[in-house]
Each structure stands twice: as C-alpha cells, then as structure tokens.
Amino acid sequence: MKKIKIDMKFLGSFIAVLMLVSVTSCKEYLNIEPKDRLTGNNFYQSKDDVEANMANMYSMFFDKLNETWVIGAIGEARSGEIVASPGANNYNSRVIVEVLGRNELIRAMDPSAPWEWYHMERITNWTRYYQVIQTANILIDKLNEGIPGLSQEDTNRYIAEAVFLRSFTYFWMVRLYGDVVYYTDPYHSEALPREDMVSVLNKCIADLEPLKNDMPWTFSDPALKGARASRGSIVALLMNMNMWNAGFDRGNAQKYYQATAALGAELMESNSYRLLPLDEEGWARVTKGRSDESLFEFYRSINYGDANAALAPFGDHFLRWPYKFPRFNNQISHCYFRSEYMEKLYPESVADKRRDFWFEDMLSNSGQFIAKKFGYNVYASGNEDKNPDNTFMIFRYAGAILLRAEALAELGRDAEAKAVVDVVRERAEATLYDGPGGQHLKDFIFLERARELIGEGHRYFDLIRTRRILSSMWAYKPLNQDQYNRRAWTWPIDQSARVNNPFMTLNEYWLTTGL
Structure with a gap:
C-alpha cells in the first residue's frame, strides 16, 4: 500500500481546529435549532409571521457569508491568481490568500498561524445551512396546511420562495462539500448518509422548476428587487x-x-x-x-445599521485610498491579481471599457492595484474605517x-x-x-x-465544473487528475457533522493527502 506523507504539525493544527469548532456543537443530528425556536405551534398565524420567518432565513444564510472573507476564499483565491501585497497592513496575515491559492486549506485553518483571525475553519461547518433548510421545510409544511389570512396566490408565492431558499442552500453546499445530506421533510431527525451531489441538484431542479411561474419576474417595489x-x-x-x-x-x-x-x-x-x-x-x-x-x-446597507464584518466583502482586499478610508493606513491595497492573469483577461490590444473603469494600476503587481469595480459606493470619510456600502451580489x-x-x-x-x-x-x-x-x-x-464576474465568486467554480482547473493554461495552480477525482476542490467538513450520525463520512481528501 502506498504510504501517505503527513505533516504532523499541520495534522495537529487541523485536529485542534476541529476540536475548537466541535466542542460548542449541540448533540443533535445536523445541529438543528430546537423545534419551538423554528416554528412554535402557534407561530404561523398570519402573513406577518410568514414574512418574519422569511427574513430570518435570509439572515441565517447571510451569517455564513459574514463569517470571514467567504466569497474570496471559496470562489476566487484557490486557483492562485491572487497575491498579498508586501507592505500591506497585517501582511503576514494577508498571505493567507496565497495559502488558499496553493489549495492548502488545512494550513489556512491553522489556529497557530498569523492569519488565525480569518477563522477559515468556520467555512467547514455546515450547521447554519441546515438550519436554513430545516426552517424552509417547516414553513413549506405549514403553508401547505394553510395559514390564516393568506390567499392561494400568496401561499403559492411563499412556497416557491421557500423552495428557492432551500434549493439555493443545497446548491451552495454542493459546491463547497460535494455530496451532502439531503432531506425535505419537516422536523427531520433520522440519520442519513450523504447523497451524490448530482442527485441532490436534480431533485432541487425537479422541486423548483414547476414553481417558477408562481413568482413575479421581479418586483416594482425597489426595496424587494x-x-x-x-x-x-x-x-x-x-x-x-x-x-x-x-x-x-x-x-x-x-x-x-x-x-x-x-x-x-x-x-x-x-x-x-x-x-x-x-x-x-x-x-x-x-x-x-x-x-x-x-x-x-x-x-446590506449602512443606512439600515447592517453590521458587515470588515473582512467579508470581497473588495476589502483590493481597495486603497481614496476608495477606502482612513488615508493614513490605507495607502496600498492588501492584495492584487497577478499581472499575467489580468493581461490575459483584458489585453491592451482589445477594446474593453472594464479594463480602465473597473481597475487602476491593474498590472502593477503591487499594492497599488485597485479593483475600482467595488469602489463606487464609498461611504466613509475622514477617519471612519469602512468599506464601500455594497451589496453581496x-x-x-x-x-x-x-x-x-x-x-x-x-x-x-x-x-x-x-x-x-x-x-x-x-x-x-x-x-x-x-x-x-x-x-x-x-x-x-x-x-x-x-472578465465580467471577477470578484463575484464564480471564477473557481467555473474552473471546477468545466474541468479547466486541470490545466495550467487556465489556473495558476491547477489540480492534477487524481486530486480532481478525489475532490481536492471541496472544503473539509467539520467533525461535528458526525455527531449522532453513524452514516456520515467526511471528505476523504482532506483527511489524507490534503494534509
């Protein structure tokens, strides 16, 4: 049998990370919130109750986006085109973007590393996602039973919205973890194995497709659009x-x-x-x-008092003064995209307004790089240390x-x-x-x-699904065929997922070679 070489330092750090996350886990299958907190027997009594429940589901999902530099970590950095800028604030911590770019996820979660305050280990914990799914399942069940004050049209629309949120959550998890546990019944408690990701998405497609016509194409109310x-x-x-x-x-x-x-x-x-x-x-x-x-x-809006984590927006790492304040400690951007990658996307010989409109010092290979794409809603001035007031698209x-x-x-x-x-x-x-x-x-x-979606969290997933991640023509740090087959493109799954579930398996790559 081929022996696998394991770095014991990182193995110890990985175990420590898992223990830190797992020790706070409750002892219930999939770590679901108590049933009375999700519904309550008398909760769904009006349209306002349904609206409150919907708002809670959106908020729970956003909790996961707000945990760390999630969009950058999962959708952009892992193919190796992003580099930390020497001289940037907390440079030793910003080097995590290069660790991610080498697909060294266990090292990225090392609690002894200078970037430990990024808390990348939180990405491995899927508990919050399953809370969104459980909440959606219960709401769908209650809507099918009938809720006072709702017309049939309202009921159909809310069911479609809840199925969308459930399906979106499964889609998001599939791209992170591969195969996932799938269920749609309310108050689920039975232990289940992970299901093949293609099967999960096919079930989501089958659930969602018939419901799309129950929703308006868009909303005239600008607050909902x-x-x-x-x-x-x-x-x-x-x-x-x-x-x-x-x-x-x-x-x-x-x-x-x-x-x-x-x-x-x-x-x-x-x-x-x-x-x-x-x-x-x-x-x-x-x-x-x-x-x-x-x-x-x-x-998200500062005007509404939304508390976005400083690290969470993708653009945080690619903006400097005058797109980011205060001036005295934002003289350079934390990170930049490699010039050879940017030249490939936006060659000088081809007309493209995005090249100059979205970037400044695009080929600098230094902290002078600015992704102005995320800098047109500058909120702060003077000494207020805030990112531009952008949405999470x-x-x-x-x-x-x-x-x-x-x-x-x-x-x-x-x-x-x-x-x-x-x-x-x-x-x-x-x-x-x-x-x-x-x-x-x-x-x-x-x-x-x-070109069009740079910084919006699609790049790495496009590389994976099209298999271009296997070629150095398309990725600075490609995977080989064996790594791809054993799903080195996934994230580890936190050990807490195994609590009270004898059928649960973790992502094997990250328990062996990935170390």
Whole structure:
C-alpha cells in the first residue's frame, strides 16, 4: 500500500481546529435549532409571521457569508491568481490568500498561524445551512396546511420562495462539500448518509422548476428587487444547477445544456432585467444593490445599521485610498491579481471599457492595484474605517446571459452563442466577438465570464465544473487528475457533522493527502 506523507504539525493544527469548532456543537443530528425556536405551534398565524420567518432565513444564510472573507476564499483565491501585497497592513496575515491559492486549506485553518483571525475553519461547518433548510421545510409544511389570512396566490408565492431558499442552500453546499445530506421533510431527525451531489441538484431542479411561474419576474417595489427571491432568481439558480451537473454528469450533459439555454432565453425574453450603463452612476447602482441587473443578492446597507464584518466583502482586499478610508493606513491595497492573469483577461490590444473603469494600476503587481469595480459606493470619510456600502451580489443578469451563451456553444449553436455573448461585450464597449465557433468560442465565453464576474465568486467554480482547473493554461495552480477525482476542490467538513450520525463520512481528501 502506498504510504501517505503527513505533516504532523499541520495534522495537529487541523485536529485542534476541529476540536475548537466541535466542542460548542449541540448533540443533535445536523445541529438543528430546537423545534419551538423554528416554528412554535402557534407561530404561523398570519402573513406577518410568514414574512418574519422569511427574513430570518435570509439572515441565517447571510451569517455564513459574514463569517470571514467567504466569497474570496471559496470562489476566487484557490486557483492562485491572487497575491498579498508586501507592505500591506497585517501582511503576514494577508498571505493567507496565497495559502488558499496553493489549495492548502488545512494550513489556512491553522489556529497557530498569523492569519488565525480569518477563522477559515468556520467555512467547514455546515450547521447554519441546515438550519436554513430545516426552517424552509417547516414553513413549506405549514403553508401547505394553510395559514390564516393568506390567499392561494400568496401561499403559492411563499412556497416557491421557500423552495428557492432551500434549493439555493443545497446548491451552495454542493459546491463547497460535494455530496451532502439531503432531506425535505419537516422536523427531520433520522440519520442519513450523504447523497451524490448530482442527485441532490436534480431533485432541487425537479422541486423548483414547476414553481417558477408562481413568482413575479421581479418586483416594482425597489426595496424587494433583487433582495427577495423572484422568478428571475429561480431561473438563475436553475441555470446554475444545470450547468454544474453538466460538468459532473457528462453522459447527460446535453440535457442540462438544453435546459440552461431555454431558461436563459426565457429570462432575456421577459424584458424584466437589463444591463445598466457602464458609467459611474450606473455601476454604483449595480454594486449598491436592488438594481435592474440584480437577479439575487444579500442586500446590506449602512443606512439600515447592517453590521458587515470588515473582512467579508470581497473588495476589502483590493481597495486603497481614496476608495477606502482612513488615508493614513490605507495607502496600498492588501492584495492584487497577478499581472499575467489580468493581461490575459483584458489585453491592451482589445477594446474593453472594464479594463480602465473597473481597475487602476491593474498590472502593477503591487499594492497599488485597485479593483475600482467595488469602489463606487464609498461611504466613509475622514477617519471612519469602512468599506464601500455594497451589496453581496449572488446572481447578476450578465452572469445568466453568459451561462446561456456557454450552453448554446456547448450545443453547437455557435451563431446564437456569439450574439448572446456580444450583449455583455456591447455594454462593456468591448470589441465584439469575431472569431470561429467550436472550442475557440467556448474558451472565449469562459474568459468573458472571468472578465465580467471577477470578484463575484464564480471564477473557481467555473474552473471546477468545466474541468479547466486541470490545466495550467487556465489556473495558476491547477489540480492534477487524481486530486480532481478525489475532490481536492471541496472544503473539509467539520467533525461535528458526525455527531449522532453513524452514516456520515467526511471528505476523504482532506483527511489524507490534503494534509
């Protein structure tokens, strides 16, 4: 048997991390909140009760986004293009971005490391996600029983919204952990094994697809637009789940591409969303949130007293004065993207407004790099140490357009794919695509998603589902085939998931070679 070399220092640190997280875990299967705290026998008595429960589910999910630099850690840094800026504040801590870029997740969670205050180990704990799922399951059950004061239309809409939140949570967990425990019944207590991730997403697709027409495409009330699930949110999630499965259920890939292409056409033909002008006013509205471009987001506002963790926004690591205050300790950005990667995305020889509008000192390979993309809603002044007042964008119209283009290209419908990708490039005042079809077009669309969605948490997952993570042509730190097959792209699962569940297995890669 081949012997596996294990670094005992990091093994000890990993065990310490697991003990720290597990010691506070309650002794219930999946760590679900007590039933009376989730519902109460007399809780669902009015529309206001349902609204309060919905707000609680959104809040619980956002708790996970607010734990650390989650969007950057899970969706951007792990392919190796991000570097810590020498001379940045707490430089020894910022080096964690390079640790993530080498896929050294156990080291990233080392409590003895100078970056321990990032608390990356929290990403491994899925308890809060299952609390969202359990809450959604109970609400759906109560809605089916009937709640006083709700019309049938209201009931159908709330069921669709709750199923969206449940399905979105499963989708999010699948991308983090691979196979997950799946259930939809209320008050679940039976121990279950993890289920194949493709099966989980297919069940979510089957649950959600029939309900999308029960939701409005979007909301006229600006307080709800993007911030509450809509038909646009559901379509975006269905597209993303289909494209994820296309990468792993390759024998059925054409089915998933066809579904994605059809959903994308439905979304665009609804005329319910639009790409805002790429100028300071238009882009500030997109990043602030609740815009005509938002399909789904976790809206946050300093005006509402929302307490965002300082680390949580992606842009925190890529802004400096005058986009971040106070001036005296924000002279350089904490991190930058490697110049060779940025040149590949935005070559000087190709017209693209995003190059100068979204970045400053883009090729500096230093802390002079600025991702102005996240800097157009500067709130603070003087000595107030605050990030710009941005939303946490999850699905944006431009991203859905490009998923449709990708699906069309995979189906060999090259002319349609070119026309669709050019919708995004036209807004960017970029040279329209005039190359060949086939693989060249597929690669171009992949890069267009990287260009348009940089910093929004899609890059790493796109590399994984398309298997481009296996090539140094596409990732600075690629995985080899064995690592990919054994799911080195996942995160470890905290030991607390095994409490009272004899069927639970953890991610084997992180218990052996991943150390």
